[in-house]
Amino acid sequence: MNFHVLTLFPDMINTVARTSIMGRAIASGAVALNVINIRDFSIHGTKRVDDYPYGGGAGMVMEPEPIFQAVMKAKEAAGSSARVIYLTPAAKVLDQLKAEELAKEQDLILLCGHYEGIDDRVLEEVVDENISIGDYVLTGGELGACVLMDAVSRFVQGVLHNDESSQVESHQDNLLEYPQFTRPEVWHDKAVPKVLLSGDHQKILEWRHAQSVERTKERRPDLFEKSFKVTVLYFGSEAASEFAEKLSVRVSRYPVLLDYSRAKLVKQKRSFGASDLVIVITDTPEEASKRMERIHADRSPLICISTEEDPQQNRSFFEERGFCPKQSFRLTGEQGVSDAEELAFRIRKLAGEFLKN
Numbered sequence: 001m002n003f004h005v006l007t008l009f010p011d012m013i014n015t016v017a018r019t020s021i022m023g024r025a026i027a028s029g030a031v032a033l034n035v036i037n038i039r040d041f042s043i044h045g046t047k048r049v050d051d052y053p054y055g056g057g058a059g060m061v062m063e064p065e066p067i068f069q070a071v072m073k074a075k076e077a078a079g080s081s082a083r084v085i086y087l088t089p090a091a092k093v094l095d096q097l098k099a100e101e102l103a104k105e106q107d108l109i110l111l112c113g114h115y116e117g118i119d120d121r122v123l124e125e126v127v128d129e130n131i132s133i134g135d136y137v138l139t140g141g142e143l144g145a146c147v148l149m150d151a152v153s154r155f156v157q158g159v160l161h162n163d164e165s166s167q168v169e170s171h172q173d174n175l176l177e178y179p180q181f182t183r184p185e186v187w188h189d190k191a192v193p194k195v196l197l198s199g200d201h202q203k204i205l206e207w208r209h210a211q212s213v214e215r216t217k218e219r220r221p222d223l224f225e226k227s228f229k230v231t232v233l234y235f236g237s238e239a240a241s242e243f244a245e246k247l248s249v250r251v252s253r254y255p256v257l258l259d260y261s262r263a264k265l266v267k268q269k270r271s272f273g274a275s276d277l278v279i280v281i282t283d284t285p286e287e288a289s290k291r292m293e294r295i296h297a298d299r300s301p302l303i304c305i306s307t308e309e310d311p312q313q314n315r316s317f318f319e320e321r322g323f324c325p326k327q328s329f330r331l332t333g334e335q336g337v338s339d340a341e342e343l344a345f346r347i348r349k350l351a352g353e354f355l356k357n
Contacts, residue, residue: 001030007140008140016146021159034078036073041066041069043063053116061115061116061118062117062119064118067119074109082109084127085110085131086113086127086130087110090130091130099155100345110149111141114140172252172253172348173228175224176212176215176223177212195207209253209254213227230256231256231276231278233278233281234261240281260292269296270295273300274299277347281305282305297322299324300323303327304328315328
């Protein structure tokens with residue numbers, strides 16, 4: 001990942017970005033940082049890059065030509081198709097899914113404004129996307145650029161020691177992270193929850209899920225309304241089973257994985273609600289109609305994945321069971337981890353759209 005940051009204050013970017021995990025990533029070559037001083041493209045001998053706003057008003061506005069030339073300079077290194085992002089409070093707020101999406105780019109050009117902003121004509125000409133880091137105003141875009149780089153870098157291979165760290169943390173499933181504890185076992189008369197000392201991994205997982213739910217309800221009720229529970233039903237070949245395991249842990253921290261090739265599960269009644277995201281993985285869609293007769297849903301979004309045939313052909317069956325089929329995918333050939341990661345990202349992004357409507 002290559003970041004190209006256009007700023008009036010290069011030292012500010014370098015001081016923050018070349019520290020801690022981000023600094024180590026730059027040193028190792030996992031991430032590259034190219035800081036461009038917009039003042040170098042001033043059309044005035046004094047290096048001034050701003051002027052008074054037309055129509056009056058307080059403050060100064062950054063001129064279009066220095067911005068344009070700085071972007072062109074960045075594109076000499078990044079390529080003409082590199083994505084240009086303007087950090088501004090007048091935009092959609094950065095979230096975890098957007099950070100993961102941006103990490104798929106090879107180069108990102110980050111434009112930092114200052115003063116009262118930038119001449120809108122150049123923004124229209126060179127900017128591909130506007131991003132905010134929150135509903136408040138800062139003196140410039142530099143801190144926003146550093147926040148974005150840190151969030152995006154976590155998804156870049158080689159930046160974190162634990163590859164799962166960027167996936168299994170706050171905001172996956174739209175739930176906040178559970179409480180964390182370390183030694184000593186008792187501190188200021190406060191003991192670590194006994195379940196964390198039990199060694200029972202299933203109970204620990206259930207406790208963490210419950211804590212995530214309660215913490216999100218209390219601290220971020222707006223986020224909790226968009227949370228979802230993932231259930232993956234699979235049946236068919238060994239390939240379907242293996243892919244279900246790979247996919248489930250990449251879609252959710254707390255997935256429920258059900259092997260519907262087992263007769264005992266097929267006989268059980270099961271129901272799902274509107275906040276359940278159900279993923280069905282099978283070789284052929286016809287198998288679903290044989291094994292899911294005792295499953296009913298109340299407007300539950302459903303994604304069907306088939307390893308052999310078009311999964312769309314069984315849409316009417318799922319609708320009769322009360323599901324809302326949203327998307328279908330057909331897998332061909334041997335599906336590896338990279339395929340599961342890409343599909344999991346697409347599913348999480350789709351889930352966010354389902355829950356808005």
